[in-house]
Amino acid sequence: MNVTLIDYGAGNVPSVERALRRLGAQVETTNNTEKIAKARCLVLPGVGHCAALIGALDANSLRHPIRQAIQRGTPFLGICLGLQALYESSEEAPDLPSLGILPGRVTRLPETVKLPHMGWNTLTSTRTSRLLASIPAGAYFYFAHSFAAPAAGQESAATCSHGREFIAVLEKDNLFGMQFHPEKSGAAGVQVLQNFLRVAA
Amino acid sequence: MSLAHRIIPCLDTDGSRVVKGVHFEGLRDAGDPVELAARYNAEGADELVVLDIAAARDNRPTFLETIRRTAEQLTIPLSAGGGICSLEQARAVVRAGADKITVNTAAVQCPELLSRLSAEFGAQAVVLAIDAKRDGDHWQVRIRGGREATSLDAVEWARHGVTMGAGEILLTSVDRDGTQSGFDIDLTAAISNAVTVPVIASGGAKLPRHFVEVFTRGAADAALAASIFHDQIQSIRALKEFLRNAGVEVRLPC
Numbered sequence: 390m391n392v393t394l395i396d397y398g399a400g401n402v403p404s405v406e407r408a409l410r411r412l413g414a415q416v417e418t419t420n421n422t423e424k425i426a427k428a429r430c431l432v433l434p435g436v437g438h439c440a441a442l443i444g445a446l447d448a449n450s451l452r453h454p455i456r457q458a459i460q461r462g463t464p465f466l467g468i469c470l471g472l473q474a475l476y477e478s479s480e481e482a483p484d485l486p487s488l489g490i491l492p493g494r495v496t497r498l499p500e501t502v503k504l505p506h507m508g509w510n511t512l513t514s515t516r517t518s519r520l521l522a523s524i525p526a527g528a529y530f531y532f533a534h535s536f537a538a539p540a541a542g543q544e545s546a547a548t549c550s551h552g553r554e555f556i557a558v559l560e561k562d563n564l565f566g567m568q569f570h571p572e573k574s575g576a577a578g579v580q581v582l583q584n585f586l587r588v589a590a
Numbered sequence: 591m592s593l594a595h596r597i598i599p600c601l602d603t604d605g606s607r608v609v610k611g612v613h614f615e616g617l618r619d620a621g622d623p624v625e626l627a628a629r630y631n632a633e634g635a636d637e638l639v640v641l642d643i644a645a646a647r648d649n650r651p652t653f654l655e656t657i658r659r660t661a662e663q664l665t666i667p668l669s670a671g672g673g674i675c676s677l678e679q680a681r682a683v684v685r686a687g688a689d690k691i692t693v694n695t696a697a698v699q700c701p702e703l704l705s706r707l708s709a710e711f712g713a714q715a716v717v718l719a720i721d722a723k724r725d726g727d728h729w730q731v732r733i734r735g736g737r738e739a740t741s742l743d744a745v746e747w748a749r750h751g752v753t754m755g756a757g758e759i760l761l762t763s764v765d766r767d768g769t770q771s772g773f774d775i776d777l778t779a780a781i782s783n784a785v786t787v788p789v790i791a792s793g794g795a796k797l798p799r800h801f802v803e804v805f806t807r808g809a810a811d812a813a814l815a816a817s818i819f820h821d822q823i824q825s826i827r828a829l830k831e832f833l834r835n836a837g838v839e840v841r842l843p844c
Contacts, residue, residue, distance in 0.1 A: 403687060404661065436689075437712030500786070503811065505714040505757050507788050509594040509636055509841040529594055529841040531636075531667060533689075533714040551593060573667045573689065575631075575843055 393428035394418045397445035405434040408572040426454035430589045435470025440482035442470045464589035472566030481536045493539050502552035504535045518546035519588045528577040530569035594841040595805045596636035596812035599819045604644040605652040620820045628663040633826040634843040642672030654686045661687025694719040695733040701754045708755025718756035723764040736764045748781045759789045766794025778808035798832035805838045
């Protein structure tokens with residue numbers, strides 16, 4: 390399986406790369422527009438501030454090739470901020486449009502709970518999910534974020550709750566996303582990454 | 591179900607080997623960080639912390655290599671710290687494979703460091719380590735591995751640190767560290783209730799009931815320990831089973 394990992398300088402690129410390689414994927418880490426536009430499978434990792442991700446995508450002229458690849462039907466996995474970037478905008482950087490592939494806005498989790506939402510949490514499945522195949526109910530995944538996308542969209546395959554419900558697993562046609570960090574989520578994280586590689590193959 | 595309480599083993603290193611001591615003194619060798627990391631990852635640790643406690647010495651490349659080799663073993667998050675006092679050093683630590691940067695003395699000397707780290711890596715990657723020592727009816731912040739007093743009040747410093755950009759507090763009781771007499775519950779509760787970010791309690795852990803206390807009365811989000819895990823006084827899995835039976839939510843890996 391050939392995976393093109395979009396490298397815009399995010400901190401978790403090496404650990405996502407390592408996790409995919411352990412599963413036998415051939416990983417190319419790049420910010421080259423042509424390679425991204427023609428990729429057979431795209432992964433957009435992300436951690437940190439939304440403006441840093443969107444800014445880096447713009448600085449490398451990556452909006453268009455990413456959209457092109459997705460429209461062509463290329464399997465795409467967004468991790469954490471990489472998932473959030475698929476929506477129209479984020480409250481974290483209100484003046485900066487995100488990729489806008491999915492309708493909706495990323496908003497901050499409520500102040501009634503400790504933020505960042507940091508640590509291991511469980512999911513609530515909303516429908517049959519290809520990414521969550523073989524994952525036992527009650528499995529924990531590692532989250533580290535303060536902003537999240539709405540839980541209610543038809544792309545939502547599983548949600549998580551911290552102060553409010555939000556999307557945790559995204560599946561819509563060739564679009565996939567995880568708000569948690571599969572590369573940091575122990576055996577369960579390895580399984581969902583393997584599921585993605587299987588679906589993308 | 592909600593967020594699980596985290597159990598975090600800590601590897602204090604001299605750059606390349608795990609060392610341990612009481613009250614930050616009398617260090618002795620406690621093993622290979624890479625081997626220990628692999629063991630804790632398999633036993634169900636929720637996260638790992640690696641600190642370079644001899645950071646004043648010129649061993650930075652050795653420590654970066656330790657981070658790199660440790661990160662390779664892990665499928666859980668890794669925090670690294672010890673002597674980090676610039677954005678450039680933090681970048682090197684993140685590039686080596688750390689998910690979070692732990693800062694202590696340098697943040698006291700220059701709180702703006704927290705803002706700079708937070709702007710670059712996100713608040714979730716910035717851990718403010720506070721070493722606190724009881725002083726009458728409050729707790730005083732100590733720096734340089736607990737050896738040097740400051741005029742800062744630990745509760746106020748924690749609040750300020752969060753305002754400056756810290757996404758988590760790693761709180762060590764200097765009084766309890768290495769004593770195995772239990773966490774400082776009052777200190778942990780005071781800090782945890784004062785800040786809006788998760789708090790990791792550290793210093794004094796030995797018995798499973800110490801962990802129950804710090805998660806319930808201490809309101810800690812995570813608890814850190816070193817020697818009880820290194821010396822196999824306590825297994826992580828048995829500890830988590832005890833916690834679950836006591837009604838504390840924890841992640842029990844399959």
